[in-house]
Amino acid sequence: MSGLIQRITTLVILTSVxxxxxxxxxxxxxRRDAKERVTNLSKQLRYGTGESADPKxxxxxxxxxxxxxxxxxDRFVEAELDPVKVTAQNVKxxxxxxxxxxxxxxxxxxxxxxxxxxxxxxRCLLVAFRLVREDxxxxxxxxxKSINGRFQLVASMGSEMDRHGLFTSELPSxxxxxxxxxxxxxxxxxxxxxxxxxxxxFDGQSLRxxxxxxxxxxxxxxxxxxxxxxxxxxxxxxxxxxxxxxxxDEYILSIDGPVxxxxxxxxx
Numbered sequence: 001m002s003g004l005i006q007r008i009t010t011l012v013i014l015t016s017v018x019x020x021x022x023x024x025x026x027x028x029x030x031r032r033d034a035k036e037r038v039t040n041l042s043k044q045l046r047y048g049t050g051e052s053a054d055p056k057x058x059x060x061x062x063x064x065x066x067x068x069x070x071x072x073x074d075r076f077v078e079a080e081l082d083p084v085k086v087t088a089q090n091v092k093x094x095x096x097x098x099x100x101x102x103x104x105x106x107x108x109x110x111x112x113x114x115x116x117x118x119x120x121x122x123r124c125l126l127v128a129f130r131l132v133r134e135d136x137x138x139x140x141x142x143x144x145k146s147i148n149g150r151f152q153l154v155a156s157m158g159s160e161m162d163r164h165g166l167f168t169s170e171l172p173s174x175x176x177x178x179x180x181x182x183x184x185x186x187x188x189x190x191x192x193x194x195x196x197x198x199x200x201x202f203d204g205q206s207l208r209x210x211x212x213x214x215x216x217x218x219x220x221x222x223x224x225x226x227x228x229x230x231x232x233x234x235x236x237x238x239x240x241x242x243x244x245x246x247x248x249d250e251y252i253l254s255i256d257g258p259v260x261x262x263x264x265x266x267x268x
Contacts, residue, residue: 034076035098041065041072042101047134055135062133069131070140073098074153083123083146088114095129102132108165108186115170117179121204122146126179128158130166137188138162141181143202155207157200163188164196169223171199174253178203180210182228184221195219195232199257210257218246227252231266243268 044065047058076098081091091114104111112129123146130139139161144151165185173180178201187194197219199211219232230249238245244265251258 028080030076030080031094031097034072035100038069038072038098039101041069042131045131045133059135062135066131066133066138070142070156073127073129074142077125077127077144077151078153079150081125081151083125083149083151086116086125088116091116091125091127095127099129099131102130104130104166108188110167113168113181115179115181117173117202119179119204120177124179124202124204125151126181126202128166128168128181128183130161136163137165139164139166139183141183141200141207143204143207145204154205155202157207157209160198160209160212161185161196171223171258172225172253173201174255175201180257182223184219187215193218197221197230201257227258234265 042065045062073095076094077091081094092112095112095114099112109130113127115126117124117126125144126141127144128139128141130137139158140156141158142153143155145154146152161183164187167184169182171180171182181200181202182197183200184195184197187196194215194217196215197211197213198209201208201210216230216232217235217238219230222229228251230251232247232249233245234247245268246266248264248266249260250262251260253259
């Protein structure tokens with residue numbers, strides 16, 4: 001009997017050591033496989049020589065490769081992510097690893113985004129990420145819904161943020177039937193800092209843009225529970241030598257999306 005107790009005690013100790021003293025389990029084989037396929041596909045996004053260096057040929061190849069990378073992400077999400085057990089942080093880590101061939105530059109973009117939501121239509125997942133190509137950058141926002149215990153892609157969009165950086169934040173939804181995403185980033189071809197802002201909504205069936213203001217110069221955003229503020233250069237005054245130059249815009253969230261409630265100049 002004492003021998004049995006000793007063996008049980010040893011097993012408990014070893015289990016505790018594994019649970020608390022060991023690093024987290026390594027990525028799944030399916031994630032490693034997806035990463036390898038995406039990495040190999042991404043090599044085709046580099047300019048080549050000869051025929052592959054022709055701009056038209058490259059653009060066609062890059063568009064097809066972009067579609068294939070999106071499909072790899074869809075395949076991984078649909079096959080490997082358990083809608084009940086997975087967390088948004090799990091998904092972010094998976095996407096960051098699989099898309100490691102597309103590292104983000106902190107001045108222009110953030111890591112892949114993921115948000116889970118329990119909507120009237122069911123358990124849903126919203127992701128966003130950016131691919132870097134030689135000729136442009138492309139952004140995709142993809143919405144999945146739990147169907148028969150697995151996520152399935154039901155909607156995608158995002159071309160409004162192409163050729164821009166991509167920063168993202170979950171936006172508290174004021175619509176009980178939707179999850180909201182706020183996205184912004186600098187234009188990559190502008191001599192200066194022109195920022196594009198967009199807000200998107202996902203209801204478990206479709207994605208739509210709920211806020212699309214004019215691009216803003218030298219804009220910075222601060223997000224709060226009730227909305228956000230944006231400080232940006234007044235497009236009519238920012239080149240003039242005499243201040244004020246900077247506007248402070250305040251937005252609150254309504255059932256229809258962000259609404260600007262005030263705009264005033266900052267003291268300079």
